[in-house]
Amino acid sequence: MDATGLMKQENLGDRAPVLDVVDRVCELCFGLFMALTFVGTVSAVGAGTGAGNKMFYTALGCNLAWGLADAVMYLVRTLVARGRRVTLAHAVRSERDAATGIQTLRDAMAEWLKPLIDDTELESIRGRVAARSDLPRRAVFVRDDFIGAIGIFLLVVCATFPVALPFLLLANVPTALIVSRVLTIAMLFGSGMALGHHAGFRGWQAGLAMAALGVLLTVAIIALGG
Template sequence: MDATGHTERENAGDREPVLDVVDRVCELCFGLFMALTFVGTVSAVGASADAGHKMFYTALGCNLAWGLADAVMYLVRTLVSRGRRMTVAHSVRSEPDAAAGVRALRDAMASWLKPLIGDTELESIRRRVAARPDLPQRAVFVRDDLIAAASIFVLVVAATFPVALPFVLFAHVPTALLVSRVLTIVMLFGSGVALGHYAGFRGWQAGLAMAVVGVLLTMAIIALGG
């Protein structure tokens, strides 16, 4: 995707995913942790005959709300980031001093990239940006932004079901709690494996680390009143 986010692929098969692995896994884990805060308190309401159903619908309602909030904030973040890139692009195109344009590009770069790209490469980029006649005047949403926001919403909400649904399916609360915890650990482990493969780590070690971190984080959230 270019600086403005409007580049269209001629071949649909060449399109990049609207969410990368990190985004998908993190959003799923976010929904998982939210649901776990309700499961962690099930013992406090376990005396009620319909406690499991209440807990499930409460967890689902919470994740619906947070999924919506997370999706909206993704759109806000995307529009602001795209607007910033467009501001830099327009600044470079309108700057008559080539050296000043190169400095503007370097200032906008991530710090880890700056030592890797010299002024010669940046000057080539500056010339291409300056020559573009089709830079939009303002940042706007594109279709993939809405698809990504909808995907975030679905991921957060979907994470509710493996954690909370056992309390609807099993009348015996200890059994439901056991099934929920097993599914939770499996999901955390799988999430860690996915992140590990993406980052170049050993999958099983990353999965184990994610499971441990997830359990500890959930305990901390519950202890803090989450």
């Protein structure tokens, strides 16, 4: 990716993952929570005959719908963010006054980053942006955007199975509920560990925190009749 982050990366061997660790883990957790909530809802209202199938297909249908919605919103967020970068680049390039261009770049920076980059560095960036003749006119989708959206959809949908599959495999619904919740908490612990390692925290502590969040959600569902 070039300095402005606007152009496609040419060297496919060095390309970064389409979805980073946070994206992957958070989408997986989102799918788990959604499936767990809908399984609890069906249990709360009394599933009756064919309870196992009803719970499985309810959770799967829920996550198919939310996976699609989340994938579409990922595309929207991606295009808006890219459009903002394109607009910023054109604003900097068209600004004849260097000081104003530098201030435009500084205003677009995150607050925590501003004290770390001085005007000399920003002038170097401004000069490179101003010298470019190949800036895109507007933001457009690229192939990786759709790959990322498909990845999000699949993560949300796949998260259904650890929660809902026990209801297809076990005839006894209360037992299936216990197995489902244990599997969910185990996956949340693993997800928390992954996020913890990525953020520089102790993995097991982050795992326990995420698992505790899952337990609290499960307790809330049970309290509501799940």
